[in-house]
Amino acid sequence: xxxxxxxxxxxxxxxxxxxxxxxxxxxxxxxxxxxxxxxxxxxxxxxxxxxxxxxxxxxxxxxxxxxxxxxxxxxxxxxxxxxxxxxxxxxxxxxxxxxxxxxxxxxxxxxxx
Amino acid sequence: xxxxxxxxxxxxxxxxxxxxxxxxxxxxxxxxxxxxxxxxxxxxxxxxxxxxxxxxxxxxxxxxxxxxxxxxxxxxxxxxxxxxxxxxxxxxxxxxxxxxxxxxxxxxxxxxx
Numbered sequence: 227x228x229x230x231x232x233x234x235x236x237x238x239x240x241x242x243x244x245x246x247x248x249x250x251x252x253x254x255x256x257x258x259x260x261x262x263x264x265x266x267x268x269x270x271x272x273x274x275x276x277x278x279x280x281x282x283x284x285x286x287x288x289x290x291x292x293x294x295x296x297x298x299x300x301x302x303x304x305x306x307x308x309x310x311x312x313x314x315x316x317x318x319x320x321x322x323x324x325x326x327x328x329x330x331x332x333x334x335x336x337x338x339x
Numbered sequence: 340x341x342x343x344x345x346x347x348x349x350x351x352x353x354x355x356x357x358x359x360x361x362x363x364x365x366x367x368x369x370x371x372x373x374x375x376x377x378x379x380x381x382x383x384x385x386x387x388x389x390x391x392x393x394x395x396x397x398x399x400x401x402x403x404x405x406x407x408x409x410x411x412x413x414x415x416x417x418x419x420x421x422x423x424x425x426x427x428x429x430x431x432x433x434x435x436x437x438x439x440x441x442x443x444x445x446x447x448x449x450x451x452x
Contacts, residue, residue, distance in 0.1 A: 230382075259440075268343070268428050268442030269383070282438040317382060324438055325390075327373060330382035 228252075230331035232318050238337045239308045247303045247334045251320030259328065260293055260303050261317040269317055275301060276324065308338045341366040341433040345443035352419055353451050360414040360446045362429035367407045370432045374403050374414050377426045377445065386427075387414070419450045 231250040239245050251258050256277055261269035262285075271285040277298035286293070290309075295301040305312055315335050319328040342365045352358055364372070371390050375383040387396040387403040389412070395404040402415040412429055426445040433441070 232382075259438075261442075266444070268430070268444045271439035271441070274438040284437065285439060319383075325371060325432075327385045327388040328383075328440075329385065330375075332382040 230318055230320050230329050232316075232331035232334050234334060235332065236335050236337075238339060241310060241338055242307050243338075244304065244306045245308055245336065247305075247316050247336070249301045249303070249318030249320075249331060251299065251301070251318070252329055253299075255320035255322055255329075256298075257321045257324045257326075258295060258301050259319045259321075260301070261319065262287075263315045263317055263333070265314075272303070272316075274324075305336075308336075310338050312336060313338045341369075341431060341441045343429060343431055343441050343443040345427075345429060345446050347446060348444065349447040349449075351449045351451065354419060354421060356419050356450075357415070357417050358419055358448075360416070360427050360429075360448070362412040362414070362431075362443055364410050364412070364431045364433075364441075366431075366433040367410050368433055369405075369407055372403075372405050372412050372429060372431045373440070374401075374412075375428045375430065377428060383428065416448075419448075421450050421452045424448055424450050 258275040260272040263269040274282040275295040290306045315333040317333045319330045374386045389405040400417040428445040430442040
């Protein structure tokens with residue numbers, strides 16, 4: 227596609243529920259990043275994929291967070307047993323290679339109630 | 340550990356004014372620095388990417404500079420317009436930080452008509 231597509235656009239989850247957030251990067255982009263953005267803050271790095279390989283997951287805040295990109299294109303960020311502190315906008319970005327400029331999706335706004 | 344700071348946090352200027360947004364980073368071993376624009380409720384749009392070997396980049400009315408020795412980058416916006424109103428974020432990728440790009444909290448710009 228022409229840009230990075232994320233779905234759903236909005237997600238409301240009850241505390242303890244599992245959620246899955248999807249990212250469709252630009253076709254042919256090797257690098258894919260997930261970021262978490264709290265209100266009024268800059269995005270915080272979560273994890274990085276190079277094709278299907280997850281090369282850096284140092285930003286994942288707990289073992290409740292899991293990301294995958296099994297075929298090197300679409301990626302899913304899964305959050306198990308959601309907590310209120312997980313409420314944020316989750317942004318996905320892709321780039322041709324890691325040192326190129328990023329293209330961001332519009333994000334998924336997750337609200338845990 | 341790379342930290343990125345943006346000053347000011349918010350700025351309001353009359354239309355037509357030239358302005359400078361500031362970004363400082365703690366790790367001078369920077370690989371590249373990017374400036375992004377974020378509109379309310381939207382994802383980030385990449386404006387300019389400066390590689391560590393470069394001193395500046397220009398796109399239209401925007402000019403970004405990079406001074407690794409002082410740990411600073413500036414974004415210059417010429418002849419500001421109401422449509423420039425948005426949050427501007429800088430983000431640096433350090434040589435020692437793996438694949439992560441560290442974002443500042445942003446400068447919220449309002450250009451008055």
